[in-house]
Amino acid sequence: MIAETVCSAVAVAGLGIAVVTAYRKRYLAAARVAAYALVPLGLVMTGIVEWVADTAFSPTAWAGFAVLGGAWALFATTRAVERRRGGTRKERRAAARAAHSEAVAPAASAPSLGQSSRPASRPAAAPRATGGAEDFSDIEAILKKHGI
DSSP states (O other), X not given: OHHHHHHHHHHHHHHHHHHHHHHTTOHXXXXXXXXXXHHHHHHHHHTHHHHHHHXXXXXXXXXXXXXXXXXXXXXXXXXXXXXXXOSOHHHHHHHHHHHHHHHHOTTSSHHHHXXXXXXXXXXXXXXXXXXHHHHXXXXXXXXXXXXX
């Protein structure tokens, strides 16, 4: 009840200042003062002031704020611990994927990548009839040009 009366009085006083400012032909400033003066009146009319007053004197609301603060502190602590472990989130995800892929089938593709049970025989390359040695000299020149 008192908060609504105070907000209404502030709104009326602000509108009075806006009228005086407009009388001095400073219309833009007068409009701005009127806008600020109407905010408390709007808050009273929507019921926000009453809700804030009820919340401020409610032990249940303060307990709720304490629970929210505790949740925030727990979240911040876990984030700090996570950051202290090192690495970025992408690095941790890549490491987890690598560990997961190794855990699923560590030797599944080893036979196809490693040597087979029988020795591989390479067929002898047939010499080219049209200057096979010249092709290699061109490649060597290109490699030397690039410093390889």
